[in-house]
Amino acid sequence: MIHVGENSWNLRIFITDLSLEKTLRVRGDQHIGGVMLQLVDPENPKDWSDHALWWPAKNVWLARTRATLDQCGVQADCLLHFTPMHKTLRVQLPDLRYLDCRVDYSIKTFSAVVNLCKHLDIRYPEELSLCKPLEAEHLKKNFSQLPQKKRVPIAEPDGTSFLQPALDTNSFVPIHSAYNGGSDGSLDKPSPHGNLFCAPISPHNAPSRRTPAPNTPIGSPTPSTWKHSNNGFGTFESSSSLGDFQENLSTSPQSPSADVRSRLLRPKSLVEKARLNVGWLDSSLSIMEQGIREYDTLCLRFKYFTFFDLNPKYDQVRINQLYEQAKWAILNEELDCTEEETLMFAALQFQVNHQVETQPSSNTNLHTGIETSSQENDDDEIASALNELQITMEGPNGDAGNITHIPELSDYLRFLKSQRFTLKGYKRYFFTYRDLHLHLYKTQEDSRRTAPTISINLRGCEVTPDINFTQGKFGIRLEVAPEGRNGPNTEVWVRCENEAQYAKWMAACRLASKGRSLADSSYENEVESIRSLMQMQRPVHGIHVNIDPRSVDANDYLSPKMLRKLSGKAVTRILETHSNVRDLSLLEAKLKYIQAWQSLPDFGVTLFVIKFDGHKKEELLGVAHNRIMRMDLGTGDHIKTWRYNTMKAWNVNWGIKCMMIQFHNENVVFSCLSADCKVVHEFIGGYIFMSMRSKDTNQTLNEELFHKLTGGWS
Template structure:
């Protein structure tokens, strides 16, 4: 005889706050919401609103309260956790300081970053993301060769079973993390084997995973969201004001662990740690008290406003500074000294800023402040509506052009031919070269170059009087590799005009563009800052300047004992800049470097055995030589039709108007490349009209790659 039961069974639920396990009688068609109601004791005054069910064995959150247990796949042998969604995460900011933040571990990483930036007073959070801290060993091997975690259940000492990690894009572990299990020795709380350990943080806390910080008066920083941050590693004082200014140098322990890539291959491997924006922190193996790095990921910075973006500007300046000091970007000697001078001016302004200046606005009458705010708002509105060049309208009846005698060279192997003088005319995104100015009026050009979509690389050496522009031009039929041509100017003024014209032409903009004059002025300004001022008396004791804080190790070795003197000479050019002006000039100079904003990946194209570089920038992707970094071919996003990923074989295909490009990524998961491309396309869709709302749904649609 067969007895039909009521189809109910026992479900084990562990309440993490109480360290208590409860067994409930449930049915498969029962909704999660009803289970939560039975689980919470109505007589207990504790607020359970921030709690949700988490399934450790599957590493997923069960947040859809209307879903049934059957729909979620929960069965009688399952153990669920009833745990807070907001947990403490230790975050390393771009200025290398650490703060402990309350972060939503159940939300998608993109949403968690948005809320985190709101607490930190950083606008446009879509430009940032979280990444796992890397160790030096990660730069020695590709992603596929790094130790990966197997998806097998692992039991903690308290009986909790985890599946570590979820199928995310960066399931690798540091080489020296003691991955195979056991506690770290310095931890009060035993750590789950297989969790991602970061490098030691500070002398008083030697492991990436920390025990909970005891609450002490004055440490908690509340926010409008109801969650706040612990000041755990530095005396931040007033939270947002201090994030707008950073210490001159981090602790020796933190600085010793900074990574300095020595080759293009190692620079490409820096991108292995980015989290998947479409998965939650818990789903990517991140647990409470783990450490992640908050960094600017997409190098296209929208609406940089000194009035509202002091924290954002400072953190961006700090990220730029450490990318220069860690030799992530190549710089000439003049550029390096210019960066050192600007950094010295920033530090000098911070040191000299009197305490009274912070409160200087208190004595100003409120009426004057109101008038200033109104005038500022009206000026911003006028610029927004009319454009920054509203008072200097362009005569659209005449196509603007540029003409002058310049020198031209098309470099080829096995030839000693030098530069040849031509009469250049720039018109309608094309360079037309004639033998003489008279020929331009009666004959066809000897050479014509289409600048739309080209790569523009400055090649300047002030000491040698060299002002050259390297152009990598796509062939007219868009097939085959890029061809390289060099243009050499006679002086700074000529160089600035032609470089600005080439940069705008590469973006499809003519000389009628309102930004042309400001682009010329910016180039001249950067050149002026690189020109040393000899014999200028600077009232600064050279013994108070430590060149180690301002120069990369390579440049420090090159300049040797003259380093401090050269820094102070370069500082004479920028000593009149205010604190914010110096930071903005630093960011501007950083953006002008040839390699700026190109995220590198080691790939193999379909059918090729040789590894190559893929460079991903804000408006294009580039096929590059692995050893030299030379651009072989460039594809613009505006010619892209679709991009897809075969998740089974981890292969990516990009469809362009005239060809398909198929490759596999070796230095990171292909999802990272996919997200970079989709993210940059999302960034390009931003405008002043909709900058108040962030379309998260569109971001995930462009970067998710799963649907």
């Protein structure tokens, strides 16, 4: 340590914009803000207001300008960087296009996503987050088995070096050279892809104009003149080839470039699907603290699958990006679909593409259609509110005279309880559904005078459709929690006679799983939604539209597995199913696609490979918007379900990376193998935060509450 005078010493600071190192005489009681003032030349007109001190050796920002050097632990052997807080981040949107955006690398990732979504005109940014792009190798091994990033020496301008610290979260997912610009420790390395969106942050370290690389995705904007706005982001001049920013993001290219598509991951098992969740960033840390440097690539994705207030009037971009994320999840086989469901998705996708082709530049018509649908949507909301009030006062059947009346559903159905080593088939019973319970009787007469033969509590059950139109099969699979709540789930099957019967009972089971009875105002809407989806899946023989099959490439609409199954009939089947949806508008087709995506059994279940305390066997943990599930690693069957409304607390032992969740009648302890336990913790806390949102128009995003629920106590 070199002392220069009493209680003072030399501090080395590297100014990244100037590629210049300065040595300042400082004292330990000097504030961070005072140190930065010493760096700024008052005669230099450059604006330094966006700059802050970054400590590479500790991997932290010295953001508290009133804190002293002693309080921050800065000593004479330290090297600090004086660098811009806003840097260029290459962001891949859900539709696989890349945007280069100016993002604040010094604030928490959650806040950075909020600012980014505001710029992209995406409402409810709390539903999205950033994740690192994964490669096939990340799906081959669990997080704990992947090689950790080594602490390599980083050379400084004067020849000295220090060890790069291990990153706090997700350091096991290094940014590959194909995606990164400066992850080797440099802060201002030029982008290998070209600067597609905004002017370089530092004219000293990057060329003033760049051209797109040959592998630029289809639909990516070409370089254009930019002007900077006060919010830290660039905005396009009128000469931009991209056109209006929000309008462009509300529609997407039909297919990405071959290079981008070749990087898409297709998980082949439930374990690989679980490993897809290894790359989520920690929302409570800054982007810089998680190993991301300027010109690196991150993926913006919808993380929490509970989409609040999806309104065509305000959410053109949000709906389109949701549709695109759903589309690629289906095409990459991240969700299991039946043949009828796959063809329905393909038909809706074809209708979206057809609508875009027929009105590529008719923005006025598109806007007029949205305005009309928005007005209708507002009217529907008013009608829905009045209807809900009427149902509350009168009951669903208008029975105002008896407010204690509980609606019932009854009919003859077939029943099967899954058991090993049995050849017994379905048995016919008279079913009645009342107050979240299924009661089974041998005959309708028995229901009036005897106790039920079988009673099933549907609260908290798992409901899975089992439909095959070709075979005329309309089944419902129920995984029912035992009455004692401590044993494994019991699997039962219900078989309906026709579509109308199926829609009523399926809607009742879905609402019952959420703790809602037939008196709930959403029952009729649920029935209509199920009927609508079934109508789109119903096979139609013969092509009823004037479309040349040779102009349709089935590779754009079907997953590889379904392509192999349908073989040469793929295009014909797509066009046949398309006749069911050919009258839908562009927005209607996208919303139907999202609705169908949400109806899939595996929708919204984020998987993790875990080990429960005291068990050597690996299992799956599924995290959904209202529950967590213990699942079989091979089959995905639900062994046990725990609802959030029975949860008392959840904690993490950060030392041993073990998580404990307290429920009313038991404690669940497990370690996560496929990701850091912080990722699981954040998903659970995030979904609880999402459930606390309301339709109050004056509601503001409570970031402090989000971090309390998701941040833990690390």
